[in-house]
Amino acid sequence: MFSTEFLDLPPLLGASGSVTLPGSKSISNRVLLLAALCEGTTTIHDLLDSDDTRVMLAALRTLGCGVQENGSTVEITGLGGRLGTAPAKLFMGNAGTAMRPLTAALAVLGGDFELSGVPRMHERPIGDLVDALRQLGCHIDYLGQDGFPPLRIGKPNLKLDAPIQVRGDVSSQFLTALLMALPLVATKDIVIEVVGELISRPYIEITLNLLARFGVQVRRDGWQRFTIPAGCKLQSPKVLHVEADASSASYFIALGAISMGVRGQNGIKIQGVGADSIQGDIRFIDAAKQMGARIESGPNWLEVRRAAWPLKAIDLDCNHIPDAAMTLAVMALYADGTTTLRNIASWRVKETDRIAAMATELRKLGATVVEGADFIRVTPPTSAQDWRAASIHTYDDHRIAMCFSLAVFNPAGLPVRIEDPKCVAKTFPDYFETLFSVAQASATHIPVVCVDGPTASGKGTLAAVVAEKLGYHFLDSGSLYRITGLAATRAGIALEVANQEAIVALLRSLPIRFEGSHILLDGEDVSDAIRTEEAGMNASRVSAFPLVRGALVDFQRNFRQLPGLVADGRDMGTIIFPNAPLKVFLTASATCRAERRYKQLISKGIPAILADLRADLEARDARDSSRPVAPLKPAEDAQLLDNSDLTVDSSVEIVLDWWQSKQPFKSA
Numbered sequence: 001m002f003s004t005e006f007l008d009l010p011p012l013l014g015a016s017g018s019v020t021l022p023g024s025k026s027i028s029n030r031v032l033l034l035a036a037l038c039e040g041t042t043t044i045h046d047l048l049d050s051d052d053t054r055v056m057l058a059a060l061r062t063l064g065c066g067v068q069e070n071g072s073t074v075e076i077t078g079l080g081g082r083l084g085t086a087p088a089k090l091f092m093g094n095a096g097t098a099m100r101p102l103t104a105a106l107a108v109l110g111g112d113f114e115l116s117g118v119p120r121m122h123e124r125p126i127g128d129l130v131d132a133l134r135q136l137g138c139h140i141d142y143l144g145q146d147g148f149p150p151l152r153i154g155k156p157n158l159k160l161d162a163p164i165q166v167r168g169d170v171s172s173q174f175l176t177a178l179l180m181a182l183p184l185v186a187t188k189d190i191v192i193e194v195v196g197e198l199i200s201r202p203y204i205e206i207t208l209n210l211l212a213r214f215g216v217q218v219r220r221d222g223w224q225r226f227t228i229p230a231g232c233k234l235q236s237p238k239v240l241h242v243e244a245d246a247s248s249a250s251y252f253i254a255l256g257a258i259s260m261g262v263r264g265q266n267g268i269k270i271q272g273v274g275a276d277s278i279q280g281d282i283r284f285i286d287a288a289k290q291m292g293a294r295i296e297s298g299p300n301w302l303e304v305r306r307a308a309w310p311l312k313a314i315d316l317d318c319n320h321i322p323d324a325a326m327t328l329a330v331m332a333l334y335a336d337g338t339t340t341l342r343n344i345a346s347w348r349v350k351e352t353d354r355i356a357a358m359a360t361e362l363r364k365l366g367a368t369v370v371e372g373a374d375f376i377r378v379t380p381p382t383s384a385q386d387w388r389a390a391s392i393h394t395y396d397d398h399r400i401a402m403c404f405s406l407a408v409f410n411p412a413g414l415p416v417r418i419e420d421p422k423c424v425a426k427t428f429p430d431y432f433e434t435l436f437s438v439a440q441a442s443a444t445h446i447p448v449v450c451v452d453g454p455t456a457s458g459k460g461t462l463a464a465v466v467a468e469k470l471g472y473h474f475l476d477s478g479s480l481y482r483i484t485g486l487a488a489t490r491a492g493i494a495l496e497v498a499n500q501e502a503i504v505a506l507l508r509s510l511p512i513r514f515e516g517s518h519i520l521l522d523g524e525d526v527s528d529a530i531r532t533e534e535a536g537m538n539a540s541r542v543s544a545f546p547l548v549r550g551a552l553v554d555f556q557r558n559f560r561q562l563p564g565l566v567a568d569g570r571d572m573g574t575i576i577f578p579n580a581p582l583k584v585f586l587t588a589s590a591t592c593r594a595e596r597r598y599k600q601l602i603s604k605g606i607p608a609i610l611a612d613l614r615a616d617l618e619a620r621d622a623r624d625s626s627r628p629v630a631p632l633k634p635a636e637d638a639q640l641l642d643n644s645d646l647t648v649d650s651s652v653e654i655v656l657d658w659w660q661s662k663q664p665f666k667s668a
């Protein structure tokens with residue numbers, strides 16, 4: 001997951017390949033709750049692991065359920081419809097699928113519970129559900145504003161005779177919550193009547209489908225009247241598989257519809273969900289086809305290709321696919337006219353006011369957008385020149401972050417900045433990694449920040465922090481020379497220019513892997529072994545051999561991967577990435593560098609003499625800057641940074657400011 005302040009996505013050329021998507025949020029949280037409410041143990045395979053399921057699991061643990069996690073398989077040992085007597089405070093984050101159904105289940109079972117969430121959850125309505133539960137004799141108080149969480153739940157005095165009425169036009173989750181909770185107390189038939197037009201109906205179908213898997217057959221009369229049969233009982237199906245999330249699939253379906261194939265492959269294959277999914281959001285494929293995608297499907301898979309281009313503008317009632325429809329609004333940027341998405345009033349009460357948010361962000365990209373109480377109308381930028389590079393505000397809404405990533409195919413070749421990318425953790429923590437696994441950009445568009453400089457200038461530290469802040473890959477090129485020196489020495493090859501061919505042959509066979517800050521040589525962690533003073537001197541020697549440098553060029557260039565790279569070394573800006581958009585040449589006085597090195601060694605318990613260190617540094621500087629091949633010198637277009645009197649944080653800030661000044665994003 002990218003936990004950076006923002007993530008800059010370079011313009012993409014195309015995408016192809018196969019993705020396996022995480023489990024459905026709607027299925028995961030329903031199945032978790034149903035398993036928790038019934039007797040016995042339920043093994044759930046391919047459960048979604050995200051913020052929304054984590055809050056549900058934490059609540060179930062607090063309530064006394066057995067929870068055994070084993071990768072994506074989770075075993076729930078249910079409460080058998082009985083709750084402990086201890087008061088409990090449950091935090092539901094921003095998960096509607098946890099907040100609403102748990103409220104209903106706890107309210108009918110009774111106890112002393114407080115349910116709260118993030119500030120936005122306290123703005124998301126729950127009054128219609130509370131009203132329905134109060135008709136049943138449940139005891140629920142609002143702890144903040146009437147109609148909204150947080151809530152306190154007490155002991156009910158259940159009255160099951162009269163039908164209960166629930167409004168269906170704000171969220172279908174209220175009806176879902178009642179349908180899942182009422183089997184716990186159905187000593188007689190319980191009738192639920194829906195007042196007003198029921199929205200998001202396919203989600204009710206998921207609920208009914210899963211209730212049936214747990215042994216409860218709800219009778220229904222259209223979308224108006226639902227009967228929980230007397231004497232029904234939730235029974236564990238023992239084992240369940242969660243399909244991949246159809247709403248998450250929408251981003252990859254759109255990706256297939258928008259992007260050209262690359263690497264001789266065509267299309268995006270999506271594993272884990274097929275056209276026969278029980279999730280209503282799978283109907284997104286019909287909308288995508290209408291816009292021009294070619295889609296094939298089989299058991300648990302979809303394959304999507306671009307067919308019509310530009311995409312075709314559509315006018316669609318999206319009430320049945322409220323979540324996936326946001327993806328259509330971004331696809332509309334590539335359409336041949338104006339797209340209208342209707343009947344989406346519920347967007348206004350979700351993670352954010354999604355109609356307003358989509359309108360604001362689409363306009364930043366150059367689109368013309370009209371919004372109404374329950375619709376959005378998107379007209380794409382007229383021509384490539386009308387597209388704008390935008391910093392997309394994401395409003396802590398995972399879907400805004402995910403769908404706007406698709407703007408990277410803009411014909412103007414502009415990058416897109418996604419603010420607060422970690423908001424995808426609500427349902428798809430590895431969304432961007434998954435996108436990058438199938439996306440391709442031209443190498444020149446993948447940004448590289450080069451940090452070159454003499455030994456002990458602090459370039460490794462600076463580069464690693466900058467990489468972390470930008471969410472970019474990190475290449476410590478010096479370590480490659482260190483590894484080469486170490487491996488050659490271990491193989492008994494003297495580090496002399498006459499042996500450079502042997503050293504290159506050895507280098508080609510070296511199994512080197514970077515794992516975070518660890519460097520593995522043939523599986524052995526050599527991170528410490530290559531950091532000794534001796535290893536540093538050996539690195540300096542082999543780095544002067546032209547054949548060795550040549551062999552390492554391609555190896556280093558291959559680190560230029562999406563979304564970007566920060567590379568530290570001595571010739572990153574001059575030789576390896578001459579077209580890098582930002583090159584920093586980092587220096588510090590010899591005295592200052594010798595002191596830093598001295599402190600470093602002493603703190604590790606390694607004895608050192610300051611004067612000797614300084615002499616070694618100066619000797620190494622002289623050798624590095626006078627070698628005939630790739631001597632150490634700033635690239636012509638490098639920014640010079642002397643950090644003798646700067647902290648690491650202030651150096652990082654300076655480099656990030658330089659980086660920022662090169663970006664085209666306008667955030668307002």
Ligand SMILES: O=C(O)C1=C[C@@H](OP(=O)(O)O)[C@@H](O)[C@H](O)C1
Pocket residue numbers: 025026027096097170171172173176199200203322323346
């Ligand atoms: O029941 C569900 O799993 C959901 C129902 C929908 O909400 P509304 O019924 O509020 O539209 C949907 O937007 C949400 O992401 C999940």
Ligand SMILES: C=C(OP(=O)(O)O)C(=O)O
Pocket residue numbers: 094095096097323350351399427
């Ligand atoms: C509306 C959404 O979430 P929730 O389940 O919290 O309602 C969503 O995932 O788009």
